[in-house]
Amino acid sequence: NAGVTQTPKFRVLKTGQSMTLLCAQDMNHEYMYWYRQDPGMGLRLIHYSVGEGTTAKGEVPDGYNVSRLKKQNFLLGLESAAPSQTSVYFCASSAIPGLAGIQETQYFGPGTRLLVL
Amino acid sequence: SQQGEEDPQALSIQEGENATMNCSYKTSINNLQWYRQNSGRGLVHLILIRSNEREKHSGRLRVTLDTSKKSSSLLITASRAADTASYFCGGDSGGGADGLTFGKGTHLIIQP
Known part of the structure; x- marks a missing residue:
């Protein structure tokens, strides 16, 4: 199993450009999440999904959109990038807790470093 | 808010010593999770402690939880150079569905 993978690993954008970050998981997890991490900070939740076709806003959703068309994929879009969106973006997934002793552990991807000029 | x-x-x-990190949280939680992040990498889950538990062990890790004080501690015993990393606690208020709320982390350096 590859676990959680993220594409691309690194990207440079100019202000106003758009892009999509792709997250894929092969663990058949229902829940998926997008976080951002800024220097000296912990992770902050952008959007999350509790199943295919569903999405919800997290703590810092402004400027981002997401889609979960397939269970294994969770896409994060930036429609018009701003320098304030320079960050490292992490995707995570987890199973539904309580089933056969499954815990609420989140499994993280390696991150995407985004620089907006 | 974090x-x-x-x-x-x-x-x-120094290598071989014990390391203790503390975490405080603001609102009620179902569980508290500790994660490790090596430089430039994603977070790796270490241990989960539920709100009805007071202490949990996993190998060289010991986690305590005091819900009355809304605080938790992570103890790493007999530290090794490979333990050098940032450690984060994350509070789960929604049963896992709506993500974790993380703190800013403790950066731990183990001197050989």
């Missing part, structure tokens, strides 16, 4: 706040922000100890 649920967890780790203390200290940075900790440097």
Whole structure:
């Protein structure tokens, strides 16, 4: 199993450009999440999904959109990038807790470093 | 707002010593999770402690939880150079569905 993978690993954008970050998981997890991490900070939740076709806003959703068309994929879009969106973006997934002793552990991807000029 | 706040922000100890990190959180939780992040990598889950538990062990890790004080501690015994990393606590208020709320982390350096 590859676990959680993220594409691309690194990207440079100019202000106003758009892009999509792709997250894929092969663990058949229902829940998926997008976080951002800024220097000296912990992770902050952008959007999350509790199943295919569903999405919800997290703590810092402004400027981002997401889609979960397939269970294994969770896409994060930036429609018009701003320098304030320079960050490292992490995707995570987890199973539904309580089933056969499954815990609420989140499994993280390696991150995407985004620089907006 | 950040649920967890780790203390200290940075900790440097000698290899073989024990390292203790603390975490305080603001609102009620179902469970509290500790994660490790090596430089430039994603977070790796270490241990989960539920709100009805007071202490949990996993190998060289010992986690305590005091819900009355809304605080948790992570103890790493007999530290190794490979333990050098940032450690984050994350509070789960929604049964896992709506994500974790993390603190800023403790950066741990193990001196060889």
